Amino acid sequence: MMQNGSTKDDNWQIKSSQAALATSATARWMASAKKSKSTDESVPSKSTITLSIGELLPPTEARAAIVDAIQESSAHGYAISYGNSITRQAVAEFLSDSNLKFTIDDIIMTSGCNQAIETCFTCLADPGDNILIPRSSFSLFDSLCAAGHIEPRFYNLRPDKGWEIDFEDLKKKHRRANTSCSHQQSIKSMWHYEIYAGMTFEGVKFHATATLSERVPVLTCGGISKLFCCPGWRCxxxxxxxxxxxxxxxxRPCLFDLSVRLLGPNSIIQAALPRILNETPKIYFKDYMAYVQKNAELMFDILSQAQPTIEPHKSQGALYMLIRINPDQFDGTIENEIDFAKKLMDEQAVSCVPCTSFGISNYCRLVTVAPFENVRDACERIVEFCHKYQKKSNGHTHNNNNTE
Amino acid sequence: MMQNGSTKDDNWQIKSSQAALATSATARWMASAKKSKSTDESVPSKSTITLSIGELLPPTEARAAIVDAIQESSAHGYAISYGNSITRQAVAEFLSDSNLKFTIDDIIMTSGCNQAIETCFTCLADPGDNILIPRSSFSLFDSLCAAGHIEPRFYNLRPDKGWEIDFEDLKKKHRRANTSCSHQQSIKSMWHYEIYAGMTFEGVKFHATATLSERVPVLTCGGISKLFCCPGWRCxxxxxxxxxxxxxxxxRPCLFDLSVRLLGPNSIIQAALPRILNETPKIYFKDYMAYVQKNAELMFDILSQAQPTIEPHKSQGALYMLIRINPDQFDGTIENEIDFAKKLMDEQAVSCVPCTSFGISNYCRLVTVAPFENVRDACERIVEFCHKYQKKSNGHTHNNNNTE
Structure with a gap:
């Protein structure tokens, strides 16, 4: 708002930096993809179903540990920029097992997994370098590449083989990287995003990337947000x-030094972390993953009724599932996953994230950790939506009461 | 440690990025300047005196607000990346007064003031741009300039006039910036670091920079760390x-969008912030600043005994004071402020920060917020140290029992 009578000088209109504009473009895209296309015209009559991790609570023991930590005088001052010793020691023990040993000197605490990822990007890549990134991955990688003038080189995963690496494609991208890029170092080390570490369904074993490497350095970016249901804590x-x-x-020394830029996670959480990691009972994780698995199976079953317009993929863990969108099975209304997500929000008030932002087309992502009723209602609305727009062939039409 | 029998390939030694190395260099310098030069040889017999804000506790009301927030289910999920509405509304009200109005749409929450500063740097400056920075300032600015290939242009403050801006020098630097830089935008806006906002001693009034500007945009970077004694909370x-x-x-939109990179401060602190800002009684701040003022006055009095080797500057607020080091008044042992700080740590186990890292030479910074006894003992040791190395002239020698 203009707050005084001075004349505005248009030469003063101030532009943002290229890095900011690049981040902004990605963020805008993400936000718009989640929103209704035409909120004014077609406000859905249905109430919006929120699918979000925020519905579950962190373990009782974790919350109690924080209440106790607040009483300690040491929990409020500046932490060491790369994390306090008791905190890093606890994380080293938490991540170690018979195959993999970490010491306190291997751990750098960060303000959420995002800072961990940004620190690795900043430390490993100069402008003009390139980074191999699987698709699908995480939209933050795109932002950081754009902001840092780093070239993302995407390699494929194989949806038909449970999203394992397409090694032929990876080799091709790797070879190109070796010959065409002036800085080859970025392909000599790996950082790995393991925020869902250990969060597998019954009968599925999780393998930390670091356990697979006897030579190649691996920087694992992790945190407590998903496993302890506390993404807001930023640890x-x-x-x-x-x-x-x-x-x-x-x-290694640069990773530690870069921590001075942000000074790490909240000191109360750091003080409480040893108890959070050690005292949360195993049954918490077991119940939690059983709950998510039950949701995921229900979602798979309901969404399967909408085939062939969409194809749900069975999750093996984590807190989301992917569904493939088949535009050629729709009546022409749905051209791609962005269309699908926007129209679904417009008409059914259900939000799902188009995976365009994770590097793959024709897929959407649904959160599996919301309350059972929300998950069920959301999936039923998706089926209704798919049937409404399914391509009509051989005189056969789908509607709500005619599921196959 | 080598963990298996594979041969090490030295071609694999991986270098850090230029940005990381630049940050690293600044961080290293800071750390080494605070440490003893020769810890192995001359371990001081005296116990180290820690001068640190961590000794004081945040207000009781603030800690109670956090304990209550932990019980709320909404305090654990993802916050909005630029801060939750109740949090931003509370900050807008906290910063507004009769001269200056902020609304919720003017506030972006960050992980400590550091993220606020980094966000402003990222948003305003492209590589090759320049930024006018007062000396003394804050070492993070150097790191960010180095990492972002931004040229810092330092303008002087006037120690003889209570550190007010040297406007002649500022005009000179400003003019040069206008003509020699291809992007002039960085001199058309201001960001201002006001983490010590309102923390003035009795009889001294604080003026927020924004209140002085009717045209020029001002981005104020602030937080609760200093005023509420909770630097570890990162809010x-x-x-x-x-x-x-x-x-x-x-x-403006880019500043909001950049928040997706880190996702802001801890959600429990965000949930508690309205109560922290509104319910902390005025007497807390009054007692707190009276305590710091008493310390600062005591320090000034004791350190004045070491003149002319050093000259303490009277603080008018904040949590530190500056002392000028006069190398020509020493016996040749102390060449500059770095020498002074290192030898002081070596011999007297007192840490003070050489202001080289804040952009000025021949000054050191002492924290005024430590417990009274620590502050007193530290200053007495500094006086002893200065007398020991004072230049001997006219047959007059200083020692511990001969203070002037």
């Missing part, structure tokens, strides 16, 4: 696995 | 003052 870490000491001279 | 903000709407099209 993450980088765990350095470097069996051959390839990071010893330069990258 | 900061950017407050946008833009009376002519010069930031409306580009900078």
């Amino acid at each position: 993450g870490w980088i765990a350095i696995h470097d069996p051959m000491n390839y990071l010893f001279d330069s990258v | 900061g903000w950017i407050a946008i003052h833009d009376p002519m709407n010069y930031l409306f099209d580009s900078v």
Whole structure:
């Protein structure tokens, strides 16, 4: 608002930096993809179904640990920028097992997993470098690449094989990277986003990437947000696995030094973290994953009724599932996953995230951790939506009462 | 550590990025300046005196607000990336007075003031741009300039006039910036670091920079860390003052969008913030600043005994004081402020920060918020140290029992 009578000088209109505009473009796209296309015209009569991790509570033990930590005088002052010793020691023990050992010197605490990822990007890549990224991945990678003038080189995963790496494609991208890029270092180390570490369904085993590497350094970006249902707490870490000491001279010390830019996670959470990690009973995780698995199975069953317009993929863990959108099975109304997500929000007030922002087309992502009733209602609305717009062939029409 | 028998390939030694190395260099310098030069040889026999804000506790009301917030289910999920509405509304009201109005749409919550500063840097400056920075300032600015290939242009403050701006020098630097830089935008807006807002001693009035500007946009970076004695909580903000709407099209939306990179401060603190800001009684701040003022006056009195080797500057607020180091008054042992700080730590186990890292030479910074006894003992040791190394002239020698 103009607050005084001075004349506005249009030469003063101030532009944002290129890096800011690049981040902004990605953020805008994400936000618009989640929103209704035409909120004014077609406000859905149905109430919006929120699918969000926020509905579940962190473990009782974790909340009690925080209440106690608040009483400690040491929990309020500046933490060490890369994390306090008791905190890092607790994380090192939490991540270690018979196959993989971390010490306190391998752990850098961060303000959520996002800071961990940004720190790894900043530390490893100069402008003009490239980074191999699987699709689908995480939209933050795009933002950071754009802001840092780093070229993302996407390699494919195989939806038909449970999203395992398409090694032929990876080799191709890797080879190109070796020959066409002036800085090859970015393909000599790996950072890995393991915020869903250990969150697998019954009968599925999780393998930390670091356990698979005897030579290649692996920087694992993790945190407590998903496993302890507390994404708002912003407590993450980088765990350095470097069996051959390839990071010893330069990258390892720089990762620690970069922590001065943000000074890490909240000090109360740091003080409470040893108890959060050690005292949360195993049954919490078991019940939690059983709850998510039950949701995921229900969602798969309901959404299967909408085939062939969409194809749900069975989740093996984590807190979401992917559904494939088949535009050629729709009546022409749905051209791609963005169309699907927008129209679904417009008409059925159900939000799902088009995976365009994760690097793949024709897929949408649905959160599996919301309350059972929300999940069920959301999926039933999706089926209704798909049947309404399904391509009519051989005189056969779908409607709500005619599911196959 | 080598964990298996594979041969190490030295071609794999991985280098950090230029940005990381630049940040690292600044961080290293800061750390080394605070440490003893020769810890192995001359371990001081005295116990180290810690001068740190961590000794004081946040207000009782603030800690109670957090305990209550933990019980709320809404305090654990993802916050809105630029801050939850109740939080931003509370900050807008907290910063507003009869001269200055902020609305919820002017506030972006950040992970401490550091994220606020980094966001402003990222948003306003492209590589090759320049930023006018007062000396002394804050070492993070150097790191961010180095990492972002932004040229810092330092202008002087006047120690003889209570550190007011040297306007002649500022004009000179400003003019040069106008003509020699291809992007002039960075000199058309201001961001201001006001983490010590309102923290003045009795009889001294604080003026927020934004109140002084009727045209020029001001981005104020602030937070609760200093005023509420909780630097570890990492809760900061950017407050946008833009009376002519010069930031409306580009900078303002980009500042909000950049928040997706880190997702803001801890959600429990956000939930508690309205009560922290509104329910902390005025007497808390009054007692707190009276305590700091008493310390600062005591420090000034004791340190004055070491003149002319050093000259303490009377503080008017904040949580530290500056002392000028006069190398020509020493016996040749102390060449500059870095020498002074290192030898002081070596011999007297007292830490003070050389202001080299804040952009000025021949000054050191001492924290005024530590417990009274620590502050007193630290200053007495400094006086002892200065007398020991004072230049001997006219047969007059200083020692512990001969203070002037």
